[in-house]
Amino acid sequence: MAESYEGGCLCGAIRFRAAGAPRFVAHCHCQSCRRQVGGVIATFAGYAVKDVEWTKGHPGVYASSPGVTRSFCKNCGTPLAYESEKRPGDIDLFLGAFDEPGKLPARSHVWTEARVPWFHADEHLPMHLRSGLED
Ligand SMILES: [Zn+2]
Numbered sequence: 001m002a003e004s005y006e007g008g009c010l011c012g013a014i015r016f017r018a019a020g021a022p023r024f025v026a027h028c029h030c031q032s033c034r035r036q037v038g039g040v041i042a043t044f045a046g047y048a049v050k051d052v053e054w055t056k057g058h059p060g061v062y063a064s065s066p067g068v069t070r071s072f073c074k075n076c077g078t079p080l081a082y083e084s085e086k087r088p089g090d091i092d093l094f095l096g097a098f099d100e101p102g103k104l105p106a107r108s109h110v111w112t113e114a115r116v117p118w119f120h121a122d123e124h125l126p127m128h129l130r131s132g133l134e135d
């Protein structure tokens with residue numbers, strides 16, 4: 001069977017499958033991500049939209065800033081995805097929603113200019129002050 005990864009929200013209303021290996025897995029320290037997930041970082045797995053299938057339910061969408069949408073479960077609130085017009089055709093899935101996030105270790109940090117100073121993890125990974133992706 002081809003490589004794929006599944007996940008879903010806390011209540012089970014939303015399920016997804018991502019085909020293949022993610023293009024990147026990154027810890028994002030930006031304030032918008034922190035607020036969306038209610039944590040000090042958000043970790044993403046980057047995919048092409050065409051490689052991600054919502055296998056159960058459809059997430060709600062919130063436009064958090066111009067050109068940026070963030071998806072979540074309308075029932076339980078679990079954060080699920082980030083999409084930006086700066087990277088059309090891409091979707092970043094929140095790694096914490098995957099069934100087996102341990103299989104997809106982070107490879108970098110982004111938006112470290114906004115990091116919470118006492119939080120330390122994966123300090124050996126490449127660090128980008130801002131996005132590190134579309135810059
Ligand atoms: Zn849910």
Ligand SMILES: [Zn+2]
Nearest residue numbers: 028029030033
């Ligand atoms: Zn972020």
